Amino acid sequence: MAGNSDPLTPRAKLAVTAGRAVAAASRAAGRGSGSVIGGKVALKLDPDLLARLAQNLDCVLVSATNGKTTTTRLIAEALRAAGPVVSNALGANMPAGITSALAGGSDAKFGVIEVDEKYLAGVARDTDPKCIALLNLSRDQLDRAAETRMLAENWREGLAGTKAVIVANCDDPLVVWAASSSPNVIWVAAGQMWKDDAWSCPACGGVMQRPGDDWFCGECGFRRPTPSWALSGDHVLDPHGSAWPIHLQLPGRANKANAASSAAVAAVFGVPPQVALERMYQVQAVAGRYDVVQFMERDLRLLLAKNPAGWLETFSLIDPPPAPVILSVNARSADGTDTSWLWDVDYTRLTGHPIFVIGDRKLDLAVRLEVANQHFQVCDSLDEAVQMCPPGRIEVIANYTAFQDLRRRVGN
Structure with a gap:
């Protein structure tokens, strides 16, 4: 603790130690950072x-x-x-x-x-x-x-x-x-x-x-x-x-x-x-957001957008047409399972961009883009979408778990 003027109680120290041990075990098992499960165990021991x-x-x-x-x-x-x-x-x-x-x-x-x-x-x-x-x-x-x-x-x-x-x-x-x-x-x-x-x-x-x-x-x-x-x-x-x-x-x-x-x-x-x-100025990327990564001889810029307000802001910063755009949407529990929010996003802002659609809910997104009169291609994977893009920079916009999937695939 800062200054150590009020050290942790023995119970609190035990809780911290146990939480760290559980987090380390979770990391070793390849289940992410372990911070959430470690914190849950620690709070159980000392609320x-x-x-x-x-x-x-x-x-x-x-x-x-x-x-x-x-x-x-x-x-x-x-x-x-x-x-x-x-x-x-x-x-x-x-x-x-x-x-x-x-x-x-x-x-x-x-x-x-x-x-x-x-x-x-x-x-x-x-x-x-x-x-x-x-x-x-x-x-x-x-x-x-x-x-x-x-x-x-x-x-x-x-x-x-x-x-x-x-x-x-x-x-x-x-x-x-x-x-x-x-x-x-x-x-x-x-x-x-x-x-x-x-x-x-x-x-x-x-x-x-x-x-x-x-x-x-x-x-x-x-x-x-x-x-x-x-x-x-x-x-x-x-x-x-x-x-x-x-x-x-x-x-x-x-x-x-x-x-x-x-x-x-x-x-x-x-x-x-x-x-x-x-x-x-030191901050270049935040938990992978805004990172530009090399993948299959292209430069992919990874952008996170989780809801209509976020997509609107993200559209305002992508490269102008004809920069290709890959969109990936999932609807797992961490994203929210209701994809009706896609209808609140103004996809006409992507007019002129070649669009490639991936992710668990690619068909939901395809219907939305069809109604917005956008030209797009549905792909089975990031690799397939990237292969269809010319050399150079690709803007990749994904919601929460889709973004984590992308980071794993590109080794980010």
């Missing part, structure tokens, strides 16, 4: 372990539908300017995975923790964070995720009166509604490309008015707060009006927005924007 591990850390929690893993990584890089960091960098973002990650950070000063949206309130209670970053809320995993308004309500109730500084995106009405119950909020104008989950007012159900970049409810007066931080082109504007250049190796507007929120979080911990943003 208060997460709180004990967090007690000497200055924690920041990061939650959102999209961008959690990347933003967590950017914040962790920025805070390393001020001391050692422990983080669940691989995205195991439920209590077991978080516990596992913190158990490995005995000398850390800061805990930078990605949290699944449904678990945010509980993890906040356990970890007593100094800061919580709320980025966006949109539809995801339709068969099991709460309706987005309910999720915002859960955040609002769970974070009411929290001591944590909330860093929240003022361009997402659902996030604003969730954060507004907290006494200390720093608003960031990070933008919102996907608006289809925020046309009705979360406060009263009235119709949201959206002139330009502004928004307000014409019925109850709920409106966009004034930001103190903002993304402006390739710069972050801080509360003093200074503009700091964003230098990222990660592509796209969404990642600039993630960097703006990360800079605001870093400032809460005393790391100045210039230092924070310079450190973020």
Whole structure:
């Protein structure tokens, strides 16, 4: 533990040791990182372990539908300017995975923790964070995720009166509604490309008015707060009006927005924007996302998109036509088994690209592309799709388990 001023109880130490042993056995058996099963065992032995591990850390929690893993990584890089960091960098973002990650950070000063949206309130209670970053809320995993308004309500109730500084995106009405119950909020104008989950007012159900970049409810007066931080082109504007250049190796507007929120979080911990943003340049890929890998004499860029908002952002950063695009969609339990969300994605944005379709639910996606008047080819495997593409770069977009399948196939 940081400073070791409050060492773990014997029971907690036993729980950590047992969790590590189980995780190691899981890795040895080729069943992934073992962080989740290790954390589950540790929490069984000491249900208060997460709180004990967090007690000497200055924690920041990061939650959102999209961008959690990347933003967590950017914040962790920025805070390393001020001391050692422990983080669940691989995205195991439920209590077991978080516990596992913190158990490995005995000398850390800061805990930078990605949290699944449904678990945010509980993890906040356990970890007593100094800061919580709320980025966006949109539809995801339709068969099991709460309706987005309910999720915002859960955040609002769970974070009411929290001591944590909330860093929240003022361009997402659902996030604003969730954060507004907290006494200390720093608003960031990070933008919102996907608006289809925020046309009705979360406060009263009235119709949201959206002139330009502004928004307000014409019925109850709920409106966009004034930001103190903002993304402006390739710069972050801080509360003093200074503009700091964003230098990222990660592509796209969404990642600039993630960097703006990360800079605001870093400032809460005393790391100045210039230092924070310079450190973020180190991040080239996040758990395989944005990696360019050589495979069958082509360059494949691996892009993760799990829901309509994520696909919309991803389409905005792919190479222009005629760059070939391979799309892979699964519907396993980790993805959500309901693929009706495909109908919410505007696939006409791929017009002009040669499209190749793979994955467990390739036929669901084929029907959707047919209706969108896209030219595509259904393939049985990644290898077959790649062989049909000319030499050069291929954009590969996949949802969650399809992305993991791709990484295994290309040895990433």
